[in-house]
Amino acid sequence: MTVIAPLKLHADLDLRACVDAFALPWTPSPAAGVERRLIERDGAEAARATSLVRYAPDSRFPSHTHPRGEEILVLEGTFGDEFGDYPPGTYLRNPPGSSHAPRTDEGCTIFVKLRHMHPLESERVVVDTAERPWCASAVRGLEIMPLGGFRGERAALVRLASGTRVPLRRHAGGCELLVLGGALRDDDGTYPAGTWLRLPRGSRQSVSSDKGCTVFVKAGHLR
Incomplete structure (x- = not known):
């Protein structure tokens, strides 16, 4: 039987982290x-x-x-x-x-x-999620599918159509992203499918997608 020894891997929730999980x-x-x-x-x-x-x-x-x-x-x-x-x-x-x-x-x-x-x-x-409908947002080309949450923490799927730009926003409670398909972009880089990105509390981010993407988002849990 294989058991993992104590390990700290991207363990500081106050630091940004980016991993090619795939x-x-x-x-x-x-x-x-x-x-x-x-x-x-x-x-x-x-x-x-x-x-x-x-x-x-x-x-x-x-x-x-x-x-x-x-x-x-x-x-x-x-x-x-x-x-x-x-x-x-x-x-x-x-x-x-x-x-x-x-x-x-x-x-x-x-x-x-x-x-x-x-x-x-x-x-x-x-x-x-194959049966739940997508919800339109205030940003053209951006759709959201709420999944669950509790006391300010929330999880959702987010879908950006080709060419969509989402204005700068602040993640007061932190945010975590897993790109499921396509590619997401912000001021720090481009993130293809399989990229896991953690933004600590108070981070600011504006995102876009040239060809469209689908992303799992968990926010508010890094308080």
Whole structure:
């Protein structure tokens, strides 16, 4: 069994971080057939963490509890647990204190965040983003799909049409982005699919996309 030793990886939430998550090496987890790309981590096996997790076909992870919650976005394949099966695009919020036994039959890849939720959050959320409609915003070419949130923290999918420019805004509680498709751009660079970007509290950012992009956004959780 492989267990991660205490690790600090992009652990300072007051610092900007940018990672090409799709280029990271896969590392073994404690469960056979389950591998991880470690994006952000502060701790050992029980850690505040952001990762890509890949399950081989017919693999399982033992039942476990999430003391500070867990968020999942299914990127490929079908993820499952004792509560159901979740196709690509499914977003899950498992609140603090919840437990489950992850599994997959066909194999899957998921984006996972651990221990980033408010300790008083109690509602489990499951969103099939393939079925939920997009909402227009005040910015032409920018659409938003709210996914969940609690006490100022919120998660959403954001879609920019080709040529869209979003004016400068301040992220009072910090912001985190995972580019899912296309490419996003700001004053500091261009971020293709697979880029994970963290902007600390008080950051200011104006974004655009020449050819369009879809981004997972989590904001307000770095207070």
